[in-house]
Amino acid sequence: MLVPVGPVPLTLVPHGILTEVVSRCVATVGAIAPEEHPKEISVSGRGLARLAPVVLVVAAGLTACGGDGTDPPAGSTDGDTVTVELAREGGAFTPNGERVELRVDQMLVLEVTADEAGELHVHSTPEQEIAYEEGTSEHEITIDRPGVVEVESHEPESIVLQLEVR
16 A cells, blocks of 8 residues: 655765766655655765666657657668558557658558558548559558648548658
8 A cells, every 4th residue: 555655764875967967866755555665875976877878768768769659660761662461350450550751752662562452531732532452452652741641541441641841
């Protein structure tokens, strides 16, 4: 059971600017189980100095992982053309909502493999519709304005791609 216990007693050796930051962070800890609550922590400035680069590397690594939790951009680039393979099988699309980076007026080739005919809607200005048949088909589109453009299906209801146009 967690019980609010108030500020954490802390002994710090005042060496460096991180001492105050750590003491404030530790003092604002809310509810901690009494058996897990440390009574005293000794931290030297030298220990904090060794810890700072590790914290920076971990923070940079987490930031580089793409803070929104999505996978890396889908598609392959061949010069001025980006090709994305889409599959519709059993009412589901792959990829499913992945982001693809494009330049303004760069050609996007959608290679669609489908177990039944359907239609994709590209919410650009002007909007574009891509009708595809059962089997494999290839469709080319370009976007002439920067922004994020969704490519979606209404049957089944799904955002298939997000085109990030720069």
